Amino acid sequence: MEIIVAKHSGFCFGVDKAVKTAFNIQSDERVFTLGELIHNSQVIEALKEKGIQTIDDIDELRENDCVIVRAHGIGKDVYEMLKMRNVRILDATCPYVKRIHEIVKRKQDEGFKIIIVGDPQHPEVIGINGWCEGKALIIADEEDAENLEYSDEKICTVAQTTFRGSKYDAIFETLKKKFAFALKFDTICNATVQRQTEAAELSKVADAMVVVGGRNSSNTRKLYEICQQNCPKTYLIENADELPSLNNIKTVGITAGASTPDWVIKEVIFHMEDMTNRQEGEIDFSKALEESFTELKNNEVVKGKIIGYNTNDVFVDLGYKADGIIPMEEFIDDPDFDPEKDLLPGTEIEALITKLNDGEGNVALSKKRMDSIRGFEELEDAFKNEQPIDVLTKEVVKGGLVAEYKGIRIFIPASQVSDRYIKDLSPFVGNRIKVRITELANRRRIVGSARILIEEEKNKKAEAFWSEVEEGKEYTGTVKSLTKFGAFVDLGGVDGLIHISELSWNKIGDPSEVLKVGDTVTVRVIGVDREKKKISLGYRKAEDNPWYKIEEKYHVGDIVTGIIKRMVPFGAFVEIADGIEGLVHISQISNVRIAKPDEVLSVGQEVEMKVMEVNPEIKKISLSIKEVKPIDPVREGEEELEPAEEGLPTQHTEELTNTIGDILNEKK
Known part of the structure; x- marks a missing residue:
């Protein structure tokens, strides 16, 4: 018989965190869980052996007792009552559930009506409702949604973390038709999606399916329902003792709910394989858990896998009896940090252990200190090989800038920030720049230069430029x-x-x-x-060039209008277009002789003229006022004027494009 075990089965990270928190407690206080820590009878029995009791009423608590908040979470009002009783609270709420608490509280404050899609009796749903004052509308299925009357309210929809994704989508489509505005948050846990997807695929190829988990576990029941749709021979068991006869079965698939411990899954597999070397008798669950852990020590570098995060912490599976926790603030210093991309579950991360027990049963880790160790090693390598590095500028100090590389300070002198003098360095703060390490005596004295890289790049470009x-x-x-x-x-x-x-x-x-x-x-x-x-x-x-194709713009005989710009003894220069001036010779102003143009004309005066000549080669346009409307002077008692004096020039050419160089050459 071939046995195929689903890759994602057993404890999700929220349940794993809660169980490790409980088993890691070392206290003389009375310790309780408010409701069953997880939906698994074997774990609950193991906790009892450790002295951790389950209670359902907070009135059973006394001052200084220790209470563990289970993975399902609790309502805000319950939190407040626990605080009033002066008990020590160890919060093992799943980070995914905590995120839902934050969403419903924020959106209710913004005026949204909250709708929770899930089982109204499930402790997780009850806890979520407690963060919106118990005013949420709880929808269990499409029928509940269909029965709603239309409302002009705006709604915010969340789902129980173990709810089926396809069913949630269908319910939301119905809700959109019932309310004026509908907002949906995808709150189904990744672990749930992974388990349900794998269970669906595995049940299509298996002759029989075994679903291991508590019968009162919501996510286990949903796995059973999914498998049964594809494989009629699907069995739900809580432990190996409940295994049915699997005669004549060639392929059997095994999956397990998120509340099922690894040792229970292993026991089922051992029984199915009829292993000769498996242990006889009852399994000591506490001992099995302890033996599965690795040993750690302070200031040790460890590798783990990210299992989740919330607004304050990032949770890491270290393969130890407690999870590791890295403060979120160690990530957000990086301006390029994106938690949805950088903190994906399963991503491997390296960190330094700062405390084996942070007081709540978790291993305190530091990514920043780990980055600093690795960063200095990289700086040494970059210094030795003259390689550039990318640094983030943090502040302006006397004499230059301070930048950081993985938490390590690097000084950049003002003269080395650029290849030119920069008076104000403040615009560089908060930006990334490339530098070469020029001095590295120790961690406290590291100097970098951007100028060297800029000049090298310019030299390369200059060499390429001059070659072509x-x-x-x-x-x-x-x-x-x-x-x-x-x-x-x-x-x-x-x-x-x-x-x-x-x-x-x-x-x-x-x-x-x-x-x-x-x-x-x-x-x-x-x-x-x-x-x-x-x-x-x-x-x-x-x-x-205003004279470009001038002959196509102006023709002999055209009537044009222009503004007189300046006058000379032999005529007036008139601007007929931007950059285009023509000459009206003194003889072309009036029907009678005038001594000077300003007798009848003035600068700025608008006049009509006839184009007499266009010569683009020498940039000359000759114009005539008298051919259009001569301007004659009015002179009392003056005899008829004699013809214009001979010897005055009849044309003038002025080149407007002389350069300073041309003038200097003429003077030589």
């Missing part, structure tokens, strides 16, 4: 600084200069009129000096 740069090539860079004569652009390890004359087609007085530090710009290389390591860049584009 050529005139006409375009690059994207960042404006690094501005001067009166232009803008310096970081091209990635190499700086290039955009001369002020290359920033705009219009005349500008300062580069800041076009760019600001930090701007991302696309530039083209217009000059390369490899010997002096200088790059000249162009920023303005040909298509942005």
Whole structure:
């Protein structure tokens, strides 16, 4: 006969924590559990042998007694009554259940009506209801949900941790139709989901299924129901003595409820295999539990598996008679920490034992101290091999920054934070940066440098840049600084200069009129000096030149409007578009001779003109006012003016694109 045992069977971590808490108590006080610690008669008997009694009424407690709160949890009012009786409370409530307590209390305070999906008589459900003042509506099945009247209330729905997931989903779909707004929390324990999923799969391939667990255990009954749907020969037993005859069975599957101890499962397997070397007689459960534990000591490095967490602690299975507990605050210092991803059940974790017994029967662990030990080893290795490390900056101190690597302080001098001078270091605080360890004398004196890495990276980029740069090539860079004569652009390890004359087609007085530090710009290389390591860049584009394809915009004979910008003895310059000026010669202003343009014109005056000539090569447009509407002067008693004096120029060409370099060359 082939025996297949479900991988996830027996104690879940909540039950495991409660049992270990009870068996680990060493006290002269009277010790009680409020209700059965777990739904398993063998464990309850073993606890009695240890002197731990089960009570159902808190009136049986006396001052200074010790009471263990079972994995199912209790209501808030019961907690308050226990405190008033001045008893020592050891809270073994399952972290999953505690999370539900927090949810219902918070959501009720926010105005939600609480609905609990589960068995109304189950102690877990009763305890949950106690955290919302006993006002929750308890739904056991779809029929209960269907019988509800429509309400405009908003509801918050939670489920008993051992409830069937598919059934919970179906009930919630019905509830959504009955209330104006429905919020659902997935509160079914992972261990429950794993056990039910495995039981369903195993029961499909087995000829018979044996479900081991207490008959009053909710999760065990649900496992039995799931298995029976797929395998008619499904048996629910509490121990090996109840095993049925399994003659003519080729394959038998075994699963167990979350309240079933490992030794009970082993006993069932031993009986089924008819092992010749198995022990005869009754099993000493307390002894079996003790013998299954490993030995630990203070300041020992241990490895364990995460079994759960709540807002205060992370619980770790160490294979010891007590679980390990790591304070949650040791995790949340990391800004990238995500409990839903980093604290998955089954994840292996390494920690240092700080106390074998924290006073509540748990092993106190420190991940931070463990990280510090491993972190220093990694720092030594990084220092020896000149490898970069990623550190988190914590604060600004005199002379630089203090950063941390796995709890170890590293000093970064101000001069080593960047490759340039930084007056205010505060923006770096809270960020991660890469550094190289430059000094490591001991744990108290560790120095790092980001500058070395930045300069090395820039040198690599510069070398690659100079090997491929050529005139006409375009690059994207960042404006690094501005001067009166232009803008310096970081091209990635190499700086290039955009001369002020290359920033705009219009005349500008300062580069800041076009760019600001930090701007991302696309530039083209217009000059390369490899010997002096200088790059000249162009920023303005040909298509942005106001004279670009000017002949397509203005034609001889067009009537245009413009503003007079300035006047000279031989005429007036008129702006007809941004960056485009044309000349109205003095002879093209009036029908009569005038000595100077300002006799009839003024700067800022708007005039209509006719285009007489367009010459894009020399950037010249000739205009005429008198061809449209001549402006004649009004002069009293003056004789007719003589024709315009000969010798005055009839045209003027002004090149607007001279650079400082051009002017200097002319002076040589």
